[in-house]
Amino acid sequence: MPEGKIVKALSGFYYVLYNDDLIQCRGRGVFRKNKITPLVGDEVVFQAENDQEGYILEVKERKNELVRPPIANVDLAILVFSAVEPEFSTVLLDRFLVLVEFNQIEPIICITKMDLTNDEEQQKISEYAAHYQAAGYEVIMTSSETETGIELLHPHLEDKISVFAGQSGVGKSSLLNVLRPDLELKTNDISTHLGRGKHTTRHVELIKVGNGLLADTPGFSSLDFTDIEAEDLTSCFPEILRASENCKFRGCFHLSEPKCGVKQAVESGEIPTYRYDHYVDFLQEIKDRKPRY
Known part of the structure; x- marks a missing residue:
């Protein structure tokens, strides 16, 4: 039986990358019985008569999995946080870092919207960046508007499954648009009424960037430590x-x-x-x- 990787899950369908083909599959009933839900990033065994009528027969063992966003076998987490709009949040960043560390995923901290900062804000962000670098994290400061710092991300993405994650409205889709201009992903500004980002990404999908696969994931603003003791x-x-x-x-x-x-x-x-x-x-x-x- 052929084996492939799930690169998108949408409306009950799983899209499996096999060689360079994308096969639309459904999960067999055995998954519901055994309470197994296929995730984006899963290596799977499937059968298909054509690229529209496939069935996933087996999900291979995962090295890790995240609940929110729902994705498996992640190598690298790029934690995207804006310097401003919304304001840089160390407590939210630390929640993300704990979850990533617990799942033994390599993290990179990406601070966006540096072009919108004044001198005082730049100084504050630089101090935070120095603290996280001293702790052992790589910190990359970027601007999607000027494309500053974007080139520093590329080497980290090669031959890996990477996930962009962070609070909504911080510019994850904007970053992806710079990395892959042909995607033309929808982006929205911060909601002035709510003071937080509008949700523009509705599902998890792995997108080819260079020789790696990168996930743009639905934005969210809280994380639970459900499995951490x-x-x-x-x-x-x-x-x-x-x-x-x-x-x-x-x-x-x-x-x-x-x-x-x-x-x-x-x-x-x-x-x-x-x-x-x-x-x-x-x-x-x-x-x-x-x-x-």
Whole structure:
């Protein structure tokens, strides 16, 4: 049986890339019975009489999967956040980073709309960028309007499944339009009434960019730590994980334990206070989560 990759899911159909052909498939009933939902990015076994009447027979084992956006086997997450309009949010960025780290996906932070910033805003964004770079993240500052910084993204996309993710209205579709001008993806400005981006992307689809596949995903503004346990959280903050090697006690949660290396790193300025505060808030959120039965 032939094997391919799902590159789009829409209205109950799965579009499987096989060689250079796109095969429209449905899922067999066995998936519903076993509670398996095929996702964009899945490697699948299928059968098809033609390119309009295929059936997915098997979903291969995934190396990871995201719930929102629904996509599997992601190599790289480009977390797109605007410098302004909407305002740069470290707490939302840190929520994305935790989810990406937990799923063992390589993250890149892409800050858009730098052309709209004044000197004070540029200085503030540069300081944030320096903090995240010190933590170990790559930060790329871009403008879709002037195409500044876009060329820095290309090498990271080669031979990978990458996902653009971030708050709606930050310019994900605009970035894709620069990377692939022939796409002419629909974009909208910020809703002045709601103060947030209008949702312009309605489904997940993998788009060929160079030798890689890139997903433009529906915008969203919140993330739940459904599968993350309290003891997992330290490893989702690289600089906290490094500092935790100096904690006196194993299993330290870095709250009120004595001789905590993380608390010492915060006090010395090695770890930004806002990153530590987000860790504490996320930890409490996870601890307060209702148990699943």
